[in-house]
Amino acid sequence: MNFKVKNDTFLRALLRQPTEYTPLWMMRQAGRYLPEYRATRRTAGSFLGLCKNPDFATEVTLQPLDRFPLDAAILFSDILTVPDAMGLGLYFAEGEGPKFERPIVTEADVKALHVPDIGTDLKYVTDAVSQIRKALDGRVPLIGFSGSPWTLACYMVEGGGSDDYAKVKTMMYKNPKMMHSILEVTAQTVTAYLNAQIEAGAQAVMIFDSWGGALSHSAFHEFSLAYTQRIVEGLIKEKDGVRIPSIVFTKGGGLWIESIANSGCDAVGLDWTMDIGVARQKVGNKVALQGNLDPTVLFATPDVIRNEVEKVLSSYGYGSGHVFNLGHGISQHTDPENAAALVQAVHELSKKYH
């Protein structure tokens, strides 16, 4: 394996080391907005068919990098591979999003939960990581990822997506012990899973707490951040003498940015609602920041995109510690030309801040 990364701007920014420009990648950069992705997905037959086959996963992971000069690759996978490996039976009903055959309803369901054997049950993921890392051949770093225990538990208890999280929040309020048991096993699993990705070649890891923002202040700290923090503490910090930075992204988590920054992570991901300059004032000396353009800006024109990119860059201001990203995944309805305009704008306009 090639240990040298030709473009390590992303890793340096995460560690708040000097860079020549602001690196960027886009959440969901390998996705349906790219015609080449849609073609591979057709060949694979399904979304899970892409995730579970390391050849396909490698192919789609590299597609956006072949099109745009992005500064990082992210493993193509899905956060729900984890509860699937924990025995819940993930499937995708056409046009309905992810579902579980065996959602967690009773105490017996919780007791039956187990930390899966990552090397067996999630081998297809670690195989994909190794294969992508090899295929990248040091072009840019590879990011591994997982959902946070709270976010995974939302799906595990709701049995799929939800608008109001009524089931999982009712369990949390009515039976906090049961909720904590689920989160405990899930946190152990996620820690092992991310460490397996690091062993397989991931050079940075990101924890997606997509539904942390649905919680109250105190519930967020008790049921989401406490477990994220435990994972961060259990991560492999260095591999082959190179630091492995961690990023924690809580959608809707701006109000709690100080506590998130104190979780031990190297960088905090921001959605688009918080001014990144305000965020930097609050936590700038502790962590790097990743974000935070509203993805709907990409529905506008290259001129508007450039203007909005400049707003984010100037709000962050001078110096390192900023990884540019969208505040949420890129929409499937985005014109790839506008994604190209974004990448160009970030690279060009950010030089003056370094």
Next chain:
Amino acid sequence: MNFKVKNDTFLRALLRQPTEYTPLWMMRQAGRYLPEYRATRRTAGSFLGLCKNPDFATEVTLQPLDRFPLDAAILFSDILTVPDAMGLGLYFAEGEGPKFERPIVTEADVKALHVPDIGTDLKYVTDAVSQIRKALDGRVPLIGFSGSPWTLACYMVEGGGSDDYAKVKTMMYKNPKMMHSILEVTAQTVTAYLNAQIEAGAQAVMIFDSWGGALSHSAFHEFSLAYTQRIVEGLIKEKDGVRIPSIVFTKGGGLWIESIANSGCDAVGLDWTMDIGVARQKVGNKVALQGNLDPTVLFATPDVIRNEVEKVLSSYGYGSGHVFNLGHGISQHTDPENAAALVQAVHELSKKYH
């Protein structure tokens, strides 16, 4: 009309005057969780049938007050009566939520927008206000309300509800002038509408910015708060020698609480994500705060509800300026007994803080 309010605790709390306990009401307190509401709705035939008939609107507005000792009544209506009166043609497709026959798509659609004649086109609302006020006979104050221009514009451009606000945000980024024109006419309409409600008897008014939280920091200030502020400035401040307080509620607006508090309103409504004690530290001397229990707490048991109520009360702390509420509308799946437990807990537990 009876100008004396027997229980004016709510009004005093909004003005940060001393009270004996923390007053409360619940967003969507007249709603589907109440069997008596469902019965009236069946008689009326439809949701709009309730809104447009002052007798029915009066009946359902008073139902929760007959059941629970709440400290305020809120006009039963819908925020979308405003775009309907502006000519968009509101209808409810069964099981699909609100829709508009003529959403705003082109510049010509924007040009065709007009400030409706409130006294004619929205007479059914002001009639309902007068009738409710008379029926209340001074029991508790009556709250009038409207959606914020941004929130109304979301529906007007999307043509109904939306998950990602792609249409309205694309318009905002691509054609900000067009967006501002819509917001301008809507703000004029909302100002006239709220003032007509005050003239008809509303003793406090609330502006619901339900979708302000979907915006970036700068877009929120430019496209949402600027128009809310203009409305607040244009409101009748006093009627018959009595101050008419205003409340601004931005769902997901915790990050911007200081700017919202500077809009000129008397109180800021909070969803459940922000710690109300932190909110008070940020703005406590400027405005009252209304909120902010997670409505899913009401799916738990009376003991849990009591415990969570105490958390909110103790986080706010000693003194006046707090109106207890949920952080969002009460769910239709709530057991009315649990709503009763909430009301009792707030009244009992809050005494020690006054």
